[in-house]
Amino acid sequence: MSGTHTDVPAPPTVPSVLAHDLPRPVPADEFAACPVGETFRRVGDRWSMLLVILLGQRPHRYNELHRAIEGISQRMLTRTLRNLETDGLVRREVHPTVPPGVEYSLTPLGGTLLEPLSALADWAVRHEVEIEEARAHALRDRRAQR
Amino acid sequence: MSGTHTDVPAPPTVPSVLAHDLPRPVPADEFAACPVGETFRRVGDRWSMLLVILLGQRPHRYNELHRAIEGISQRMLTRTLRNLETDGLVRREVHPTVPPGVEYSLTPLGGTLLEPLSALADWAVRHEVEIEEARAHALRDRRAQR
DNA sequence: CTGAATCCTCTATGATACTG
DNA sequence: CAGTATCATAGAGGATTCAG
Numbered sequence: 001m002s003g004t005h006t007d008v009p010a011p012p013t014v015p016s017v018l019a020h021d022l023p024r025p026v027p028a029d030e031f032a033a034c035p036v037g038e039t040f041r042r043v044g045d046r047w048s049m050l051l052v053i054l055l056g057q058r059p060h061r062y063n064e065l066h067r068a069i070e071g072i073s074q075r076m077l078t079r080t081l082r083n084l085e086t087d088g089l090v091r092r093e094v095h096p097t098v099p100p101g102v103e104y105s106l107t108p109l110g111g112t113l114l115e116p117l118s119a120l121a122d123w124a125v126r127h128e129v130e131i132e133e134a135r136a137h138a139l140r141d142r143r144a145q146r
Numbered sequence: 147m148s149g150t151h152t153d154v155p156a157p158p159t160v161p162s163v164l165a166h167d168l169p170r171p172v173p174a175d176e177f178a179a180c181p182v183g184e185t186f187r188r189v190g191d192r193w194s195m196l197l198v199i200l201l202g203q204r205p206h207r208y209n210e211l212h213r214a215i216e217g218i219s220q221r222m223l224t225r226t227l228r229n230l231e232t233d234g235l236v237r238r239e240v241h242p243t244v245p246p247g248v249e250y251s252l253t254p255l256g257g258t259l260l261e262p263l264s265a266l267a268d269w270a271v272r273h274e275v276e277i278e279e280a281r282a283h284a285l286r287d288r289r290a291q292r
Numbered sequence: 293c294t295g296a297a298t299c300c301t302c303t304a305t306g307a308t309a310c311t312g
Numbered sequence: 313c314a315g316t317a318t319c320a321t322a323g324a325g326g327a328t329t330c331a332g
Contacts, residue, residue, distance in 0.1 A: 088280025
């Protein structure tokens with residue numbers, strides 16, 4: 001965050017991404033100052049982390065991933081993989097067989113993500129119950145107060 | 147998925163999450179019920195992680211946070227703080243002064259998140275350049291191909 | 293100062309159908 | 313098998329206004 005300036009006069013950013021489905025129409029990186037926020041927004045969607053974790057175990061074929069995740073649509077699987085590929089985290093290899101076989105795997109860079117990601121995942125598992133309890137508690141209180 | 151005998155003989159369908167080499171055994175749940183995915187969806191939005199990191203440095207007042215983040219709307223700041231509070235990660239203390247002062251801080255549970263989060267943030271900072279380069283490269287290739 | 297309420301836009305994601 | 317193309321929708325998130 002490079003902030004500290006309280007008077008950013010709304011630069012004419014926002015190039016109005018009217019293009020519906022383009023791959024990353026360059027999101028006017030005025031906000032890209034903080035790499036942490038940037039990265040979280042890039043890998044912080046619903047599927048990226050799971051894909052990285054899956055591919056961290058071993059390379060996978062497209063439909064293998066599709067079956068393994070069970071709940072992701074083809075559209076999002078493809079899109080997420082392409083994003084990860086663009087960011088240099090995932091490699092896509094096409095084998096010119098018939099029918100074509102495509103194998104996805106982590107790049108070395110992607111491999112380095114695996115460790116901090118595991119730390120987070122580990123945290124999630126370890127504190128799952130506490131969070132559940134906190135939520136239950138909060139919701140109970142909220143009801144009681146009305 | 148009936149009789150199509152491909153070369154992949156009935157894969158275990160439920161790949162264990164994070165089976166590579168964690169310090170602790172991680173229960174291989176189904177992905178749908180995976181606490182990892184759940185937690186990521188809860189804390190994986192645009193602001194939660196940044197707030198936790200900020201509050202990890204020291205307690206903050208509401209407007210302090212608003213100024214510090216530069217880009218978040220009041221609406222989302224309040225909403226995100228409430229979510230974190232509900233999940234037991236953030237504590238909200240109202241001081242009955244005039245005008246009222248509200249202080250936000252991490253709970254002990256929230257404090258435990260700080261470490262894995264820092265690992266991720268660290269990764270983001272360390273590999274920022276590589277990612278940028280990968281993206282630039284990919285975009286260049288994409289243009290050249292047309 | 294710390295929000296709540298309202299309205300609105302854009303984005304992420306899904307469903308479905310089609311293709312090399 | 314490995315995608316694309318198209319349509320549709322819920323919800324994230326912002327802007328603005330009101331209030332204790």
